[in-house]
Amino acid sequence: MYEKLEQCPSCKHTQFNNFLICKDLLASEESFALVRCTKCQLVFTNPRVSPDHLKDYQFSLDMGNQPFLVRQTYKHLYFSFYKEQLKSVFNYSQPTNILDLSNHHLSYSRFLSNKGWNVTSQPFDINNQDTFLDSLSKDKTQTYSSILCLNTLQRIYDVKRVIKLLRKKLNPEGYLFISLPNYQSIEAKHSQQSWPGYDVPRTQYHFNQQAFSIFLKANKLNLIDAIPITTYGRYLHFIQQLVLKEKISVKRLIEKTRQSNKLAKSDTADHSMYLYVLSK
């Protein structure tokens, strides 16, 4: 049911430090240890739940019982987050053939399709990781001008195999877009084990900018840009309040928005998410 990693999944180093103990507040109430590789700084769950057992840890946020204003706020925050990521994609790519792996109920694919993009959807399925990998490996000759992997890579167990496949599927002039939460963000440091970005045991890997740049180098990908996604912090803060069953305060959310906007203007801030634009 559990598997222990003896090597860092990114750089194969064998020395880790204890990082945090996090509780699964959404499903099992079980606690999991996060460790940090002393060489590349990747943080990962260790020991972790074996992929076959992850289905025992699934949940869905029940918004139906929430007051109208809270449901509307959730919708607004989710769509702001979703649009901010796509806006950055549009700055780099014109409508073209695109592969979308993002696990967001196909919402990105649908949106892009409506905008005239030629979309192939292979959404990541956390409970069927082998099937996902098999379908991704099937057509080796098909390549894409853009590949989208938004808020998803951190949940894929065999992350190295996936990144190799994506590299092969990318046109020489194409862009690969990957968004990832940042465990070194101000919000993560402040919230510690209750930062929703850790989401144990469903999320396996946590990158900061350095850990991700080492991972990219090892996988022969070039970093073109790292774009802060400022709406993610607000979205996570809202989820955190729901999970901790705190009373949702719209006033506090507005305050949080102001703080995030201020943070976004600062060049030195460690934002809660980055959208990485990559080429090969």
Ligand SMILES: [Zn+2]
């Ligand atoms: Zn490492």
